[in-house]
Amino acid sequence: MKTSIIPLLLACAWAQAETDVPPVLRAQVLLDRAHFSVGQIDGVYGNNMRQALLGFQQAHGLPATGQADKSTLAALDDGQPALIPYTITEADITGPFQPVPEEMADKARLPALTFSSVEEALGERFHASPMLLKRLNRNKALSHAGEEIMVPNVNGGKMLPKAAQLVVSRSAHTLSLVDAGGQTIAQMPASTGSEHDPLPIGDWKVNGVARNPPFHYNPKLFWDASPNEGKATIPPGPNNPVGVVWIDLSKEHYGIHGTPEPGNIGKTQSHGCIRLTNWDALLVADAVTPGFAVVLKE
Structure with missing residues (x-):
């Protein structure tokens, strides 16, 4: 039986791409999908990430190290990539975008408090800091429709159980x-x-x-x-x-x-x-x- 080599090549290319994801960034995305949020994904280990790791470890019976150790990463791994490609659309760049004034009286005069830029809007959608998106997509125009960029894969996590x-x-x-x-x-x-x-x-x-x-x-x-x-x-x-x-x-x-x-x-x-x-x-x-x-x- 003849097997196409194309899927194999794509799988190898994706595996290579995953190995290029910095460990801290990968852990932050996995934590987000597991509902143990670090807040804004930024690729930097700080107190928010430490608390997210501690919370996940305690909830899953793991040693509470606050570090992204092997056992924690194994428990977090859901088989999905940390980063995925996303193609910027016309709707993404249309806005409307506007600067946000400092004074409450000036804010009250606006019709809505929209995003100030496409970078801010994309950051919100993918739970990421605009600076991280820029670092992940050097030499890419985030305000250009049709541009393919890499973003945190924050969707596809398990449904949250009923909370009490x-x-x-x-x-x-x-x-x-x-x-x-x-x-x-x-x-x-x-x-x-x-x-x-x-x-x-x-x-x-x-x-x-x-x-x-x-x-x-x-x-x-x-x-x-x-x-x-x-x-x-x-x-x-x-x-x-x-x-x-x-x-x-x-x-x-x-x-x-x-x-x-x-x-x-x-x-x-x-x-x-x-x-x-x-x-x-x-x-x-x-x-x-x-x-x-x-x-x-x-």
């Missing part, structure tokens, strides 16, 4: 989804308050979920607001101050939400709320319902 509880750890800077048996089934980095607006430790519940919400800015609720600022309604969009989703909690003025600055999640403080990347916030929004149990702990 949401737990936020202030000390670990993480949000976890836990099943009825107490097993952590998802974890992601979170910004969880500050000395001015500390995380409200205790047991709460989800009131409801609003997708693509406007943001009602009240300077009286922000310790660092300028004295001359007034209330403002900020239109929806990925660069809205609460990102693309707001999960309202039973603690007044507190919620879980997305962000226009995914690279800062888990690394900077918030105004008391629990802030996630937009893609992680959407995952949580799909997992919770009104009355869902929320535990905020040290």
